[in-house]
Amino acid sequence: MTKYLLELLKKYGIDPNSLKRKIENIKNIYSDSELDKILIGESYFFRDREMWLALKEYLKRFRNRKIDFLSLGCSKGEEVYSFCFIAEELGLEYNAYGIDASIERIKQAREGIYDFWSIRKLTISELEKYFVRVNDKWKVKDTYRKKVAFETGNILELSMDDKFDIIMLRKVLIYFEPLSIEMVLNKVANILRKDGVLILGKGEYYQQLESFFEPLKFKNSIYWSKKRFSDISKKRSTHSKSSTIKIKRTKVADSENKKVKNFQPLSLEFVENLIENGKYEEALKAIDKLLEDNPISYIVWKYKAIAEMNLKKLDEAKNSLEKAVFLNPEDYELWYLDELLRK
Ligand SMILES: C[S@@+](CC[C@H](N)C(=O)[O-])C[C@H]1O[C@@H](n2cnc3c(N)ncnc32)[C@H](O)[C@@H]1O
Secondary structure (H helix, E strand, O other), X not given: OOHHHHHHHHHOOEOHHHHHHHHHOOOOOOOXXXXXXXXXXXXXXXXXXXXXXXXXXXXXXXXXXXXXXXXXXXXXXHHHHHHHHHHHHXXXXXXXXXXXXXXXXXXXXXXXXXXXXXXXXXOHHHHHHHEEEEOOEEEEOHHHOOOXXXXXXXXXXXXXXXXXXXXXXXXXXXXXXXXXXXXXXXXXHHXXXXXXXXXXXXXXXXXXXXXXXXXXXXXXXXXXXXXXXXXXXXXXXXXXXXXXXXXXXXXXXXXXXXXXXXXXXXXXXXXXXXXXXXXXXXXXXXXXXXXXXXXXXXXXXXXXXXXXXXXXXXXXXXXXXXXXHHHOOOOHHHHHHHHHHHO
């Protein structure tokens, strides 16, 4: 395998072993624009019909607000238009967006013209409803093309300010190497709205999901909702009218404390317990000691921010959060805390 090809695969997160047979049959690759030769673009309208039936039910909750939909690894746009068909039928307000690494596929998605392979699972009445015939091909009707946008892009380099209610990432990560899967999932968590959901392909599961998402069963589908690091208790009791930012144990903290038994005073676990029990002042004292030993631990700065937020020391919390973000901008939970602070 040429060095260039290996570098190209690495750039797009692809594990060479997963595509070995395909790669062996490829003679030459001269540029990124020829990526299609490597990346598998198999897709068709309403792929996994059951998932789409469930989604139609799920979408009904958006009757009173606009929905932002994103398909990552959208191939020629089949998934994006399938979404538009349903959204139009339900009379929803929406924007639908698709990103794929392949320039050629994105060009086709923008044209919205398909051959038999993409429409093979549609019924005759669906074909007539959604498409117009152009020679031996089918073109998506204009009604369904008004609110779509397609872009070429590498999802490993994804950087967007927009937020989405539904992100589909189906049959894309199956060719990725583990580290790239984690990077992509972290990025996805960053652009998913607080109450948004990630939808993977049928049967897809990655251990890395657990770091960022929680499974949410809806009908026969599994959606992945964003894990909340903190959680504002909205209960208004006579005892406490203030909201509390709670802590969720992080995997890093657990692993860093494997050796520690009985919550030793200078451990992350000890700090976590103090915060969980509402002993924020004590937690801050322990945190200051931890920071003396390790001033560049982003988790400790994050916990400091949480304790300070709960004590309503908002300026201090802002400062701690800035440090945590500086040390690890990839942790989306920090951005969530930042959002809370701004409110
Ligand atoms: C098998 S298709 C899946 C299409 C669609 N999501 C579906 O389930 O029907 C995978 C798509 O992901 C795209 N892809 C693979 N790696 C990518 C990357 N790093 N960035 C963007 N797109 C990528 C490929 O070009 C291909 O079109």
